[in-house]
Amino acid sequence: MRSYSYLNTAEQILDHYDGKEPFASFLKKFFSQYRKYGSRDRKQIGHLCYCYFRLGKSLPQVPTQERILIGLFLCCTESNEILEQLRPEWNEKFHLVLGKKLLIINYSLLITDAFPWKEELSEGIDYEKFCRSFFTQPDLFLRLRPGYEGAVKEKISGAKISFREINSSCLAVPNTTKVKTIIELDKEAIVQDLNSQKIGNYLKLSIASRSLSGCQLPVAVWDCCAGSGGKSLLLYDLESNIDLTVSDVRESILINLRKRFTNAGIKKYKSFVVDLTQANSPWPILHGSAGTSSRRAYEPFINTIGGQFDLIICDAPCTGSGTWSRTPEQLYFFDEKKIQPYSVLQKKIVSRVIPNLKPGGVLLYITCSVFKKENEEVVDFIKKQFHLELLKMQLLKGYDKRADSMFVSVLRKSL
Incomplete structure (x- = not known):
């Protein structure tokens, strides 16, 4: 049988x-x-x-x-x-x-x-609803890029794929949909979870807050744990007049990011590899969009007095516990002892990047975790150690929307 x-x-x-x-x-x-x-x-x-x-x-x-x-x-x-x-x-x-x-x-x-770790959860999570979400496969969410909204919807409909229109720029399709055979990914639309797309609201708040502090365009932005570049792509579609720098811990990650940026039409940016958990590691050479490098380009990072950036996006490495309905094997193998080391790592990273904020500059701290040690407790650390002002903090719940859950906070350095 x-x-x-x-x-x-x-x-x-x-x-x-x-x-x-x-x-x-x-x-x-x-x-x-x-x-x-x-x-x-x-x-x-x-x-x-x-x-x-x-x-x-x-x-x-x-x-x-x-x-x-x-x-x-x-x-x-x-x-x-x-x-x-x-x-x-x-x-x-x-x-x-x-x-x-x-x-x-x-x-x-x-x-x-x-999920036997109720006491570790961030504030406001409905424990039972969160646990129920593990038994449902989340949807695949598409962020439609400006100017391509109609074309993408036509292509999805033409392929006989059912979808839910969350808003004018967001579609939810079945998780198994092979979207790359239907649309031009990164050019027309980006695979990006619902709450990751909602980070755009906090990017807008960050830029607005910086503008009120007298910042002039272009806004100097550092996406310090850039990964595949999803947050930078989102910011670019909201405000293209930015001076963008991206970094991550491995060159292979940035190679993938550069491919996505090319497909998305982003040409002007700087990138470099750095391990932000190592306090004494030297700042490396920055690479331009075409891969060229300049030793002079990284000198501002050495002398951090006064800071260099209007906005730093820190989408920090984390347990990923807000995404476990999408990757349930991580739930199955998870050990509670992993939470504290991630919290320590996150505090090391923010401690390394915050000195590079200009006066009045904004830190956007993000995780895809539901654990308070990675979320509220890191924000408390930032406030106490660096005296940043908390403008906004929220747990974006995805467990009742067939989506991932994320934590986001916006903090501002004093003038």
Whole structure:
């Protein structure tokens, strides 16, 4: 029976996966070794594995195959072929809400067992709703770039893809949508989670606050943990008259960023590699948009008296706990002991970058974490150690919107 074959293969994969790389990457490598699995097989087996991870820390003593089936039942919203064959009595109840499904399985299981760290959460999070979100795959969100809104909607509609229009510049499509085959990514639209797009409101606040302090355009901006450049791309679409500098810890990250910037039409910026957690590491040479370098370009970073930037965006490395419904393997393997080291790392980074703010300059501190040690406690540290004024702070909840949750704060240096 094919269902048993799927279940056995999923168990085999889970037995060999240790959580040290993204599960999607591990799964791709597995199927590249075993080419007997067709597209439908890969999809079914992968789904079983993700259902297993969505149980998080609950039912740790339950055998793997039984745990897979429990996860599948709790996650399914329609009749399922595998459940029909292996647990027909559960499949008949697929339409029930999650709470009622929990009463059907023969285990004492609470929805909150998946995430046992309630006391670590930031203020304002609905604990039960947050835990429920782990059993639902979030949507894929597109940010439509200025001037391409109509074209993107036409292309998505033409491809017979269902979508929800969140606002004039944001669409939600099914997570499995292969958008790069439909639109020109980064040029026409950008894959960016809903709450990541909402950071634009805080970028506007940051620029407005800086303008009130007498800042003249172009605004000098440093995206210090730039990653693939999503926040810089968002800022550029809001205010293109910026003097942009981007950095990250590895050159490979910036190579990807430069490709995205090229596709997006961003030509004027500077970039450099730096480990901001190392207080004594030298500031490196800045690279221009074309890859040229200049030793003179990085001299301002050495003499930080007075600062250099009107706005510093710090999208800090974090546990990623606000995104675990998208990557449930991270929930499954998470150890609470990891929270404090991330908080220490974040404090090191902000301590390194804040001296580069001009008087009246603004720090935008962002995480995709739901833990207060990475969020409110870092903001408290910034206020106490550097005497920055807190203008705005918010936990952007995504668990009730099929989206990621994020934390954002806007702090201003005194004039």
